[in-house]
Amino acid sequence: xxxxxxxxxxxxxxxGMDNVPEPIVKLQEVVEPVELxxxxxxxxxxxxxxxxxxxxxxxxDGELGVELIVYTDEAMExxxxxxxxxxxxxxxxxxxxxxIGEYTPIVNETEPAPEEEALEEIxxxxxxxxxxxxxxxxxxxxxxxxxxxxxxxxEIEKLSAEPEVEPISSKPQAxxxxxxxxxRLAALDGIRKLRQK
Numbered sequence: 001x002x003x004x005x006x007x008x009x010x011x012x013x014x015x016g017m018d019n020v021p022e023p024i025v026k027l028q029e030v031v032e033p034v035e036l037x038x039x040x041x042x043x044x045x046x047x048x049x050x051x052x053x054x055x056x057x058x059x060x061d062g063e064l065g066v067e068l069i070v071y072t073d074e075a076m077e078x079x080x081x082x083x084x085x086x087x088x089x090x091x092x093x094x095x096x097x098x099x100i101g102e103y104t105p106i107v108n109e110t111e112p113a114p115e116e117e118a119l120e121e122i123x124x125x126x127x128x129x130x131x132x133x134x135x136x137x138x139x140x141x142x143x144x145x146x147x148x149x150x151x152x153x154x155e156i157e158k159l160s161a162e163p164e165v166e167p168i169s170s171k172p173q174a175x176x177x178x179x180x181x182x183x184r185l186a187a188l189d190g191i192r193k194l195r196q197k
Contacts, residue, residue: 047074053086064093068100 049059058080059071064087070080079098086092090106178186 047076049074051088053088058085064091064100064103066100066103069098070095070100 046062047059048062048064049057050064051057056072059074059076060068061076062068064070072078072080080095082095082097084092084094091104092106093103094101
């Protein structure tokens with residue numbers, strides 16, 4: 001320590017500071033460990049991705065929109081270069097200084113917006129009357145079928161009460177007598193048939 005003091009005195013002499021009094025109180029640095037309160041919560045990153053029109057996959061945190069940083073890698077380290085881009089679904093956006101400056105989602109005109117949809121009012125009385133007509137028609141058909149069933153049963157009972165019919169025998173019961181002329185014609189036909197063979 002004395003060596004340091006002697007060096008310090010030499011420097012004072014050179015600078016012309018011999019007359020400067022020594023400090024009465026020497027300051028000591030006091031460093032005490034201070035615990036910092038963890039007041040900042042680390043935001044949760046919701047990794048999302050989208051595909052550009054050219055097939056490039058881009059990554060971002062949350063939902064695609066204005067003032068959102070867009071990355072070209074899943075680690076979210078390389079920022080998408082400035083420029084205008086089109087997503088596969090037709091949405092367009094511009095990147096300025098690594099952030100989306102303008103975002104324009106495509107509007108599908110064929111699908112009505114939820115607030116534009118008109119709810120169809122259901123007329124329950126009309127529906128009830130339509131259903132009642134159908135039920136009445138079905139009841140009428142059922143009654144018709146029931147009547148036909150009763151008629152068929154009656155006819156079956158009637159037929160089952162009648163006596164059975166005798167079967168037809170293979171032998172003729174009555175022989176028909178031929179006249180003399182018919183006998184001669186039959187004989188002539190027989191002779192003609194024999195000659196033709």
